[in-house]
Amino acid sequence: MMLRRWIITLLAALVALVTIAPLLWMLSVSFMAPGEASGFPPPLFPANPGLDNYRTLFGSFGIGRFLANSLLVSTLATGLALLFTVPAGYAFAKLRFRGRDATFRLLVAALVVPGQIGMLPLFLELKAMGLVNSYAGALVPWLAGIFGIFLVRQYCLSIPDEMLEAARIDGASEGQILRRIVLPILTPIIVTLALFVFLSSWNDFMWPLIVLADQDLYTLPVALAAMSRQHVQDNELMMAGAVVTTLPVLILFLSLQRFYLSGLLAGSVKG
């Protein structure tokens, strides 16, 4: 029994090590001197760890600008997505109005349609609205988050109706009920949803690539992809760029993983 415990745990540790090895390697190479990683056998640790690559990135490449763009777009996307989807999710779960169930069934059906199907017309639509090549254009898809509505609705179903009825009898308006009674109950799922939207919009690539033409507006993934096409040989520099791009979301996930993983299960139950 004891032996079995150690074998299984050792196996898990080995699999975990192989899984995070690419991330550790990325971090290690980002501290190496230019050209150092191109040796055989490939070095695992920098001989003289230094921050030169990061200095070049923030200095001559101006990655700070892209970092700021990413922060701005993801923060706004998160705020707007919450503003649009949280009240809708609550209303679909708890408020009685005509056409509610039919509308919701339509939304369920729409989940099969991948967002990329409408990308070309959406581009033309935003072009007509003058939103192409602007932050607003990059934000637009996050307003239409059907998944968020689901997640919030699912959670709201467990709120007892008596609680809302009691508030109504006390003379609270529907808006007051949402703000004072429902929102506090929803805190955990709001944190989860905010985390989902922030990470997805931060990591999103295809839509910002299409809608942002001006280099000054690039988000980190778009800028990094463009850089990687021009600087194929600069291994160490690119690794530093990858660290700047992915470390913020990795840290955010690690610090709030409880919310993330529980929400992921609540969301997949819909299937």
Add this chain to the structure above:
Amino acid sequence: MMALRRTEEARAGWMMTGPALAAILVFFALPAAASLILSFTDFDIYALADIGNLRFVGLRNYQRLVENPLFWKAMTNTLLFVAIGTPFVVLLSLFAAMLVNSRWLRWRPVWRVALFAPYVTTLVATAVVWRYLLHTRYGLVNYLLSLFGIAPIDWLGSPTASLPAILLFVGWKTFGYNMIIFLAALQTVPRELDEAARIDGAGWLARLRHVTLPAIAPTVLLVSVLTVAAMFQLFAEPYVMTQGGPAQSTVTILYFMYEEGFKWWNLGSGAAVAFLLFLCILAVTLVQLRLAKRGGAI
């Protein structure tokens, strides 16, 4: 009084869902539907400059696609990604979930988070990392293989190795997500059932086949449907790692659509590609559901 409250409730219902529904209509439903209409037009760079140049061309975009070898290349590549990638990712995820679910495992939460971490990383960033890991001469992957006496593989430079190379990356990036879903399902399998089979002398594989898999069959279906859809939507992976090459061996449907639409500005033809992609995903998902129904999984 009561009736008044009900009207107020209904009005609040529409006011709270209204903004979200309007956004979904304008930025999701309308563009998706317009894709079909756009695919019947010759929308190109001239129409982009002056809408007066736009004409309806019926099915000509579809006809031209059928005659385009690169379209068929993209189609076959994508189907290969789906056919090879789906079982690969599902098995990888199931293996990881069973390992993490093992009753003999210590410090379970640590391993769970470590295996899940790649999923939350930025795809473009880790694709860049993997491009260097898969480098023929200086990459860690080939170095590890060389320890077992395997000659260097030109992962991203040979048309036969490029697809497995990208799948290796996709598997690494996504298995943690499916693992979490599998874990939740595995925890519902009664331990006593497994224990009883073990006392009856059933081996590890027999218990997997006759106890565990039947119990989690609906989850296997869910995960494969999700994975198939994800495999149909590969874009950033080839964009960053191979730019569709070598010899167009990693041009996916979405990559083809992107180039058609935003590199050559053939938006009509690009929309036709998008619509065909949608039909493919729909068809494969329906087939999977039917197979599962026949097999009694749901």
